Amino acid sequence: MNLDHSILTLLTFTPLAGAVLLAALPDKGKALQWAALAITLITFAMTLHLPAHFAYGAGASGASGYQFEQNIAWIDAPAIRYHLGVDGLSMWLIVLTGFLAPLGVLISWRTISERKKLFYILFLLQQVAMLGVFVSLDLFLYYAFWELTLVPMAILIAVFGRTENRRRAAIKYFLYAFIPSAVMLVAVLWLYVTTGTFDIPQLTALAATHGISTNSAALWLCSLAFLGAFAVKVPIFPLHGWLVDAVSEAPTAAVMVLAGKLGLYSILRFSFGIFPDQSRHIAPLLIALGAIGIVYGALLALVQKDLKKLAAYGALGHVSVVVLGIFTFTIAGIDGGIYQTLNEGIGGAALFMLLGLLYERYGTYDVREFGGLAQKFPWMVTLFVITTLSVIGLPILNGFVGEFLVFSGAMQANILHHAFYTALATTGVILTAAYMLLMIQKIFYGNLGLKSQSVTGWDIDAREHLALWPVMLLMLAMGVASPYWMNAIDTVGVDLANPSTTSSHPANAVYSVPGSNFPQHQYTEGGQR
């Protein structure tokens, strides 16, 4: 059997097998950590199979198509298939998910000392659910994994949270995400009842030819139900109520994967793929919300005393940049948005890991208790500064590529007041620089703080170096060699920004949609404007 057809199944369920294995291991010594590290490394190695064998040529004509597909019948009625596949949109997100997992294990090595077994099992299950979301090409399967992402995370927060507030934060997170998802399920079922299929490529092809339904009111409600569920998960301002509580409670390894990529991926795949017209109509609103989110997040980050809350508001700002980018419906904006999604995953992970290290040493996230640490911890300050520079978008680091594309896309956007929103959003860049640099200054320079005096602490040790340097190198690599990543991303960006290219989309050829030719051309002309 060719590995290309089973690789997605293998990489998705390896962590599940690993979780079962962990359940059988004794909770003694470091056995669990080593096992978890091995499993996540194996999974990461498997995800690397995707970029190594990805057919970039398939994107030459602007057609993306899905690769590494596996499509077998699961349930006959309702017609649910076990359909997996990857395209330029999901590929790097899968690799990113695989990449962050071993780092998460390394960073939890010492901090998680009680109930380790439960922790690592949940961590691996979370991995399964996230990978499942990215690889599913059947709406039912996707929804199942989407819901499943909530459970391990909620339990991780409830059990391993930092303060007494943890249960409340976990329940808040769960309800915030579950209720809109329940409404989304209605929309999913409606789509199935109307079209008779859960297959995402088929639905996308139908959508491109306006073939889903002629009931525009129902389509609108449906698209809002989808977008609502995704917007909460991202989160998009003003639906970020759960974020700060969840982030400040969750253990570092969980925070690293909490916000951003799942929701943003889903918006691109579903809101743009299945409801292209509705998404275009609602784009001005989301661009405005994105711009507001950037500034709002940065301003609130500026005044936080708690470092984790600071990072949480920072994360809100960064995902808002992505929202702004993708809803411009320009190639630059969408490419930049996808790139920035990866950046947010990497930069956010690095920042939370570093903050986690500080917490491990000093038992607090209160910025007022730090100060003057640069002398004692030269390595740590170096890593903090690199991360900061990446997050604020300094050229030659990854953040610059993404932000530049997003803002140039926003300037080209064919939307009222786009220049105003872009200008507003760019002030966010300045504010981001302000809070990040102020944070560095307060932690590492100035007088020795209360905690920095009383507690000795230690600089980054070998294991921590191992967890952090891959991220730093990746930031640099993604900053100087962005085309390597962009090649795959661009195929999707072109498709989503410009629906005319969907006429050469192979999905149309494979799934012959009744009457697909005529309306499609009509749409092409309208779509290009």
Place this chain on the structure above:
Amino acid sequence: MPTLSPNILALLPEYILTIAGVIIMLAEPCLKPGASRKPLGWIAIFGTLLAGAASWFQLGYGTVHAFSGNIQTDAFSVFFHLLIAAVVLVTLLGSLDYFDGNATHAGEYFALALFGAVGMMLMTCSVELLMVFVGLEISSIATYIMAGFRKGQATASESSIKYFLLGSFATAFFLYGIALAFGATGSTSISAIAAGLGSTATPRLAFTALAMMLIGLGFKVSAAPFHVWTPDVYQGAPAPVVGLMSTAPKAAAFAVLLRITFSGFPTMQHRWSILIWILAALSMTVGNLGALLQRDVKRMLAYSSIAHAGYLLVAFTAFPIEAISSAAFYTAAYAAMNVGAFAVITQIGGFHETLRTLDDYRGLASHRPALAGVFAFFLLSLIGIPFTGGFFGKFYVFSAAIGSGHIWLAVIGLLNSGIACFYYLCLLAAVYSKPTAETESVASSAKITLPALAGLTIATVATLVLGILPGNTLWLAHYAGTATMIEDARHQCTAHPDNCHMQVRMEIR
């Protein structure tokens, strides 16, 4: 295939259970007063397995009519027979050691469980309302007694008496409904009622009859606003009995409701579906909101069962075949997860139910990790988390409702499942929180016995299989739905040959 007289074949599982029950009753006095009643339990378990096998055997014979058309065995009845047999089996396995040494006359318990099962099974295969009523009474009386089996406890007596009084009241409504139906259509046979509806001079009377029966059955399935008995009864009854009576009699009552509504009053669907719409929306909302306020775990699950009855009622608003198959599937999924959850509670609390409230469950995960894990799994299934039976059941029911255009009911239902998360999660969070000094002291370290383990395994595997590989059950449920509809169509054809073409189309489908 051997030819059997229909009168023997059609009630084969019921015969087997009755014989096993009678053997237990005869053997009980022969055992010494202090001796273990376990052997009687094993007889009951064996009888249940045999009855299940007999039901499966019936499937090969297609639709069988017996006892002058009062009994109809088809895929529909087989589905519910198997379901009831499975639930009784898990309950018996879980109660083998539960009563041992704790209660006198435990032998009665096993006999009653079997007789109750006979009643429930009879309900699902009767197509004559008076037979349905007889089945309903048999099953109800058995469960009334079982609810009070922890003799000497005030809550147990309260539970039993409350259940008995309100139950009898509800059965009276059901009986009154039958009488009115007879008055309106001249028959108490379900197919004859359907045929008589077309020519009845008093359609309002017929509808009243249906409404009366709906009240009676609404009580049995604990649909709001007929649910008030549920929390008190569940709180006082022994945990394994609650597991049984929250699933099997409900499954039987839903089977009857499906038969009455879709086969008995098909032409009135536009009218009764409004009533059921209201019942469903009310049950879901009242059940979930009520559960939010509970601290006692059994009461909480009682309210949750009200909510689940509501989800199930949603299925009734769909088109007939989808409605029957999705309702049947949901009943199975709900039975698996709820009987499993109560099997865990049986293990946690023990006979004297020392652990009752949410606070008592704190830290369960640290001293009984495996049991807590299974409990968490059942709770997640009750929430409707993917890859569990609960998710697929909900999915199937709501897609049937949306298919027939009841989008708002689906929205209400799914928002409700969001509310429901909250209390299940509170329970889950308690189970997985750090143990307090108090819970440490009362925590029982009793080991799970082998039969109980087997029961739990059956429930867990069933819940998992219904979530991941629902294909076979879906097929049987769908077969049940089509079999019923085809049979109805055949009856309609004999009654009104004029408009037969419409029915034939349905048959082809």
